Amino acid sequence: ETGVTQTPRHLVMGMTNKKSLKCEQHLGHNAMYWYKQSAKKPLELMFVYSLEERVENNSVPSRFSPECPNSSHLFLHLHTLQPEDSALYLCASSQVGGSYGYTFGSGTRLTVV
Amino acid sequence: GENVEQHPSTLSVQEGDSAVIKCTYSDSASNYFPWYKQELGKRPQLIIDIRSNVGEKKDQRIAVTLNKTAKHFSLHITETQPEDSAVYFCAASPDSSYKLIFGSGTRLLVRP
Numbered sequence: 001e002t003g004v005t006q007t008p009r010h011l012v013m014g015m016t017n018k019k020s021l022k023c024e025q026h027l028g029h030n031a032m033y034w035y036k037q038s039a040k041k042p043l044e045l046m047f048v049y050s051l052e053e054r055v056e057n058n059s060v061p062s063r064f065s066p067e068c069p070n071s072s073h074l075f076l077h078l079h080t081l082q083p084e085d086s087a088l089y090l091c092a093s094s095q096v097g098g099s100y101g102y103t104f105g106s107g108t109r110l111t112v113v
Numbered sequence: 114g115e116n117v118e119q120h121p122s123t124l125s126v127q128e129g130d131s132a133v134i135k136c137t138y139s140d141s142a143s144n145y146f147p148w149y150k151q152e153l154g155k156r157p158q159l160i161i162d163i164r165s166n167v168g169e170k171k172d173q174r175i176a177v178t179l180n181k182t183a184k185h186f187s188l189h190i191t192e193t194q195p196e197d198s199a200v201y202f203c204a205a206s207p208d209s210s211y212k213l214i215f216g217s218g219t220r221l222l223v224r225p
Contacts, residue, residue: 045213
């Protein structure tokens with residue numbers, strides 16, 4: 001493991017379900033991120049947490065709800081999703097002002113049926 | 114906010130040839146420019162990065178150049194090998210290692 005762990009790796013959910021994605025980092029970083037990766041699209045920044053405070057929400061629909069209970073854990077709560085929300089959801093962490101860029105998790109492949 | 118454009122979207126080269134991927138950014142305040150490689154089914158991994166106080170950086174077969182005036186930066190891979198086949202993403206940030214904005218990616222295929 002690279003230090004950022006995401007669970008589950010794969011998730012299939014119906015449009016009326018509620019589920020959560022989990023991310024955990026063991027690197028002592030002070031910022032964590034959720035990105036959405038769809039086919040043939042850039043990595044889209046969804047949410048940024050710095051020192052456990054949400055500092056950015058890039059016009060993400062309210063059916064996505066992040067939670068950062070501490071500096072090591074990040075969640076993405078999902079409810080009433082749409083099929084177009086199917087994508088790879090990547091968590092990343094970094095040390096703001098540091099020298100090593102992001103470390104990504106392996107992602108959760110989400111399919112909404 | 115920052116916007117990063119990346120070209121080409123796909124690139125096919127013969128093994129041993131060089132490959133060049135180019136990115137432009139919009140925010141003149143950006144000062145950190147990493148490149149990530151994502152192999153099929155795997156997470157993006159940092160392969161090289163450059164900061165705005167440097168014009169060029171090299172690490173074995175890969176190099177990155179930065180032109181701050183023109184606001185573009187490029188990834189150069191020499192002596193390409195089949196294992197270089199992957200999707201490559203450029204990114205930019207005005208605040209080192211924080212809130213990276215990514216390009217759309219380049220799918221590189223190295224033909225044996």
